[in-house]
Amino acid sequence: MLRLAPWLIAALLVGPILAGLAMAALPAFGYLPALGGDAFSLDPWRALMTQPGLARSVAISFISGLATTAVSLAVVLLFLAAASGSRLDRWIRRMVSPLLSIPHAAAAFGLAFLIAPSGLLARFASPALSGWERPPDLLIVNDPWGLSLMAGLVIKEIPFLLLMSLAALHQLDAERRVAMARSLGYRPTIAWLKVVVPSLYPLIRLPVFAVIAYASSVVDVAMILGPTLPPTLAVSILTWFNDPDLSRRFMASAGALLQLGVTLAALASWWGLECVVRRLGRGWVAGGQRQRGERALRLAGKALILLAAATALVGIAGLALNSLAGVWRFPDGLPQTFTLQHWQRALPALGGPVAATLMIASTATLLAVGLVLAALEHEQRSGRQPAQGRLTSALTLLYLPLIVPQIAFLFGLVVVMEALGTRPTRWLVIFGHLLFVLPYVFLSMSEAYRRFDPRWSRVALTLGATPNGAFWRVRLPMLLAPLLTAMAVGLAVSIGQYLPTLLLGAGRVPTVTTEAVALASGGNRRLIGVWALVQASLPLLGFIIAVGLPRLLWTNRRGMRGTP
Amino acid sequence: MTAPSLEFNQVHIALHGRTLLALDARVAPGEVLTVMGPSGSGKSTLLAYAAGFLAPAFQASGQVLLGGQDVTALPAEQRGIGLLFQDPLLFPHLSVAGNLRFGMPRATPDKAAKVETALADIGLAGFGQRDPATLSGGQQARVALMRLLLSAPQAVLLDEPFSKLDTALRHEMRQLVFDQLRGAGLPSLLVTHDSDDARDAGGQVIELS
Numbered sequence: 078m079l080r081l082a083p084w085l086i087a088a089l090l091v092g093p094i095l096a097g098l099a100m101a102a103l104p105a106f107g108y109l110p111a112l113g114g115d116a117f118s119l120d121p122w123r124a125l126m127t128q129p130g131l132a133r134s135v136a137i138s139f140i141s142g143l144a145t146t147a148v149s150l151a152v153v154l155l156f157l158a159a160a161s162g163s164r165l166d167r168w169i170r171r172m173v174s175p176l177l178s179i180p181h182a183a184a185a186f187g188l189a190f191l192i193a194p195s196g197l198l199a200r201f202a203s204p205a206l207s208g209w210e211r212p213p214d215l216l217i218v219n220d221p222w223g224l225s226l227m228a229g230l231v232i233k234e235i236p237f238l239l240l241m242s243l244a245a246l247h248q249l250d251a252e253r254r255v256a257m258a259r260s261l262g263y264r265p266t267i268a269w270l271k272v273v274v275p276s277l278y279p280l281i282r283l284p285v286f287a288v289i290a291y292a293s294s295v296v297d298v299a300m301i302l303g304p305t306l307p308p309t310l311a312v313s314i315l316t317w318f319n320d321p322d323l324s325r326r327f328m329a330s331a332g333a334l335l336q337l338g339v340t341l342a343a344l345a346s347w348w349g350l351e352c353v354v355r356r357l358g359r360g361w362v363a364g365g366q367r368q369r370g371e372r373a374l375r376l377a378g379k380a381l382i383l384l385a386a387a388t389a390l391v392g393i394a395g396l397a398l399n400s401l402a403g404v405w406r407f408p409d410g411l412p413q414t415f416t417l418q419h420w421q422r423a424l425p426a427l428g429g430p431v432a433a434t435l436m437i438a439s440t441a442t443l444l445a446v447g448l449v450l451a452a453l454e455h456e457q458r459s460g461r462q463p464a465q466g467r468l469t470s471a472l473t474l475l476y477l478p479l480i481v482p483q484i485a486f487l488f489g490l491v492v493v494m495e496a497l498g499t500r501p502t503r504w505l506v507i508f509g510h511l512l513f514v515l516p517y518v519f520l521s522m523s524e525a526y527r528r529f530d531p532r533w534s535r536v537a538l539t540l541g542a543t544p545n546g547a548f549w550r551v552r553l554p555m556l557l558a559p560l561l562t563a564m565a566v567g568l569a570v571s572i573g574q575y576l577p578t579l580l581l582g583a584g585r586v587p588t589v590t591t592e593a594v595a596l597a598s599g600g601n602r603r604l605i606g607v608w609a610l611v612q613a614s615l616p617l618l619g620f621i622i623a624v625g626l627p628r629l630l631w632t633n634r635r636g637m638r639g640t641p
Numbered sequence: 642m643t644a645p646s647l648e649f650n651q652v653h654i655a656l657h658g659r660t661l662l663a664l665d666a667r668v669a670p671g672e673v674l675t676v677m678g679p680s681g682s683g684k685s686t687l688l689a690y691a692a693g694f695l696a697p698a699f700q701a702s703g704q705v706l707l708g709g710q711d712v713t714a715l716p717a718e719q720r721g722i723g724l725l726f727q728d729p730l731l732f733p734h735l736s737v738a739g740n741l742r743f744g745m746p747r748a749t750p751d752k753a754a755k756v757e758t759a760l761a762d763i764g765l766a767g768f769g770q771r772d773p774a775t776l777s778g779g780q781q782a783r784v785a786l787m788r789l790l791l792s793a794p795q796a797v798l799l800d801e802p803f804s805k806l807d808t809a810l811r812h813e814m815r816q817l818v819f820d821q822l823r824g825a826g827l828p829s830l831l832v833t834h835d836s837d838d839a840r841d842a843g844g845q846v847i848e849l850s
Contacts, residue, residue: 459697532730535694538717539724540744540792547718550743554734635774636733 079458082451086515087474089448093512094477097486098337100493104330111496112323121327125335128328130307135339137223137303138310142293142343143350145227149234150285152381153242154277158269159378161251169382170243176389177236178565178620180573182594183613185229185301186605187392189218190399192225195407197395203408211407219305226303230295232389234288235382238281244524245280249273264371266378271362286344287479293343294336294482297575297590301597310336311484315576318488330488337485344480393613400606419603427589427611434572434588434615437503441510442567445518446560452519453526454548457534475516487580494581501583509577510570518567525559555637557630561623569616589615645708646670647722647796647828652703654686654695661686661699662849668796668828673819673842676832678849684832688798691830692724693717707795723794725802725818729781731773737784738769744792759787763817779810786818790825797822799831803838815841 103109107118125131160166179187191197195212203209218225251273258268278285299309307313314336317329403414487509499505533555537547553560575590584591593608631637647668654661662683668674678684689695691705693716704713705720712720731740741756749755760766763783773781782802789797802818803811819842822829831842839846 532726532728533732535692535717535724536726536730536732537743538694539692539722539794539798540788541718541721541746542743543718544716551732555732557734631734634734634772636772 079451079455082448082455086448086452086519090474090477090512090515093490093508094481094486096493097489098481100489100496101330101333101485102489104327104492105334107327109327109330109492111492112326114327121331124328125331128307128313131310131313134307134310134313135335137226138293138336138339139343139346141223141227141230141309142289142340143346145230145234145292146285146288146347147350148227148231149238149288152231152235152385153238154270154274155374155378156239156382157242157246157378158266158274159375160382161255161265161269163379165379165383169239169386172386173236173239173243174562174565174620175617176386177240178569178616179233179389179393179613180569180590180616181229181233181295182297182301182573182575182590183396183609184233184389184392185298186593186597186609187396187613188225188229188232188388189302190395190602190606191388191392192228193218197391197398197410200408200410209408218302221304221306223304223309226299226309227292228388229298229302230292232385232392233298234292235385238284238288241281241284241520242277244520245277246273247524247528248280249276251277261367263367266371266374267367270374275358275362283473283476283480286347287476289343289347290340290480290482293340294484296484297594300594310339311482314484314488318580326488333485333488336482340480340482340485393610396606396610396613398606399602400610402603402606419607423604423607426592427608430587430589430592431611431615433503433586434590437507437510437578437586437588438568438571438615441507441514441571442518442564444507444511445514445567446522446564448515449519449522449563450553450560453523454552457526457531458544475519478512479516483576487576491580491583501581501585503582503586506578506582506586509581510574513574513577514567514570517570518563521563521566522559525556529556558623558627558637561626562620565616565619565623568619572612572616645710645795645828647674647830648704648706648709649691650704650706652687652690652701652705654683654690654699654701656686656699658700664703664847666845666847668830668844670826670828671823673799673822673829673831673844675839675842675844675846676830676849677834677836677839677846678832679834682849684834684849685800688724688800688830688832691798692722693720721795723789723792723797725785725789725797725799727801727805729773729778729785731776731781731784731788733774735773736769737765737771737773737776740773740784741769741788741791744788746793755791759791763787778806779814782806782810782814783817786821790821794827797827797829799829799833801833801835801838802831804833804835811837812841819843 104112104114105121107114107116107120156169160169189196193199194215194217199207199209199212207213251269254272255265255268258272259265263271294311296311296315299312303309303312308316310332314329314332317325317332320329398412400419401415401417402412403416403418405412490509494501494505529552533551534547537551538544542550572588573590575594578586578588578591582591589608589612593605593612596605596608627637649664649666652664664676664687666674676684676687686695686699690699690701695701704711706712707721712722731737732743735743737760738756741759742752745752745755756769757766760768763786765780765783768776768780773784776784799818803814806814815838831838833839
């Protein structure tokens with residue numbers, strides 16, 4: 078049974094993606110008999126090319142993929158270099174999981190409420206600093222260059238890359254390296270950048286690629302913060318796909334392939350940038366420069382991450398404020414009156430989507446945890462450790478759903494399901510979520526599982542426990558904390574999913590995320606505040622349980638406090 | 642209970658075609674065979690082989706016989722061979738009593754009384770409900786020994802079990818371990834790089850190079 082788990086995971090991840098891509102490729106060249114496309118042609122591509130603003134859509138998707146990643150990575154590396162071992166370091170490490178758990182849509186709404194012309198920032202600056210008596214007529218949110226889109230993505234990608242870096246740092250013994258470099262006269266931040274980063278980067282390369290792919294093809298954040306005329310490529314494709322005129326699906330499929338191309342181009346450009354940076358960096362590392370820039374780097378490393386964390390947190394506070402606000406005239410920093418009216422009005426509508434969200438998220442997570450534990454247990458029992466961090470290892474497969482743009486293969490998957498006669502149900506949505514929950518649960522769990530001292534199981538076996546007994550009675554209880562964390566990550570990933578829910582549920586499986594994003598165009602801030610806050614608090618519950626339950630269970634077991 | 646003898650019949654272990662060690666020996670019930678050698682000489686590999694944890698990268702030939710029966714092909718949990726590590730490795734999520742009960746065969750009558758007697762034997766009466774992490778190093782080592790004995794093994798492997806204890810405790814612990822093993826009539830294999838261990842064990846000594 079256990080032996081099947083790795084294969085099952087691989088098939089679950091690879092199969093739907095390949096099928097989906099294939100069924101996006103056929104209609105893109107005019108072939109989809111169900112809609113009357115019987116012959117191959119280039120018409121969908123011709124139609125696509127005549128779409129107004131296509132070049133701009135493509136450019137913004139491409140640039141936001143690269144810029145978001147470059148900024149997020151720079152902030153994370155500078156922070157780690159500047160703050161290692163400091164109080165800020167410990168605080169941020171504790172904040173990283175809750176920050177990561179905020180769904181993209183909620184974080185995007187929070188940012189929008191913060192930077193909009195009538196948002197919190199403008200209110201605090203008015204009228205004293207800005208002189209504005211009424212909201213200025215500026216296009217800040219949905220700006221045509223996608224700057225607010227990139228800002229929103231940066232806020233969310235920083236905790237992701239930080240968590241991945243922290244996990245990779247376990248393998249590097251960074252403290253000793255830095256101590257060595259410092260004894261040679263290097264200032265701490267410079268030392269970290271020169272002796273740790275070159276070994277760290279290869280280990281976080283796949284997560285970095287995932288960020289590029291995500292940022293270049295994201296839908297929900299782009300619908301909230303991105304440009305509108307024209308929108309990003311991914312949003313345009315979704316519009317075409319949902320067009321009542323079904324013949325536009327051919328063009329949408331061509332667009333999906335174009336999106337795949339844009340993401341691949343962004344990945345290739347990043348790879349080119351890597352080569353340039355590696356070449357320049359080699360000279361810098363070996364140049365012997367030990368002191369210059371230390372203060373500036375240190376300051377930037379601490380300030381930038383604080384700015385990002387504060388933005389996310391104040392954004393969530395802004396959501397809460399909006400959901401409770403009664404009368405709130407423009408330059409006032411706080412509402413004049415507070416009311417529960419918006420909550421009361423939204424409450425009847427919240428129940429169904431909240432229940433559906435939790436049901437989908439917990440089922441997908443439990444399935445994923447079962448598969449991942451089986452695969453990891455099999456790995457331990459067979460005594461084979463896969464190579465980590467290398468592009469050629471089997472781990473790459475896990476990243477497939479994170480690197481192939483969702484929008485590129487989900488359409489095709491919908492077409493496959495329609496062809497099979499499957500009706501959109503919750504189970505289909507759960508299956509779609511599993512594609513994205515599985516990799517994150519695996520990444521979150523594997524680190525702890527592989528670092529777990531093998532002698533514990535050996536003791537259990539030599540005391541006569543069976544391999545299954547050793548798993549249930551020793552390994553699982555001792556790994557309870559990381560297991561619960563992995564489950565919380567799985568729940569958070571599932572709760573935040575927009576596109577798979579929308580497409581595989583055919584819009585008929587409403588979750589808090591689809592409902593919240595659907596409110597974006599309406600602009601009712603009070604209502605958005607309610608829904609986005611609910612969306613943000615659901616994953617947080619998971620993390621609270623993940624932190625609290627082990628403490629409760631092991632109050633009397635000192636050896637179980639802190640991760641094993 | 643009469644324990645059988647532990648035999649290593651023409652054991653030969655190699656890694657990537659290079660011979661690591663060869664051993665041919667018989668340990669009678671109540672005796673301790675000491676295998677000595679510097680680190681890297683294959684001591685731990687020998688223990689892993691005897692216990693059933695040899696990594697697939699090694700090529701091993703020969704047999705481990707327990708009371709004349711070949712256990713080489715059996716999985717670790719069916720060999721009836723207990724193992725004492727350098728660290729006590731008391732399960733941190735179980736109480737002291739939970740640790741002692743963990744290894745007891747399922748059909749053992751009156752487990753609670755056995756646990757109490759065992760704790761009293763090592764001067765830890767009444768410690769059953771304690772969190773193992775609150776015990777001193779020496780106390781933990783004694784509980785680990787009792788846990789091993791309560792699991793009713795047919796033979797015992799000792800992996801430098803005294804090397805992490807401080808000097809004063811080490812001698813006392815050696816006496817306790819060897820007395821208990823002799824008392825139970827178990828054949829034991831001790832690997833160590835400390836010649837004092839070998840002297841206290843009092844059995845035959847084999848040097849690996």
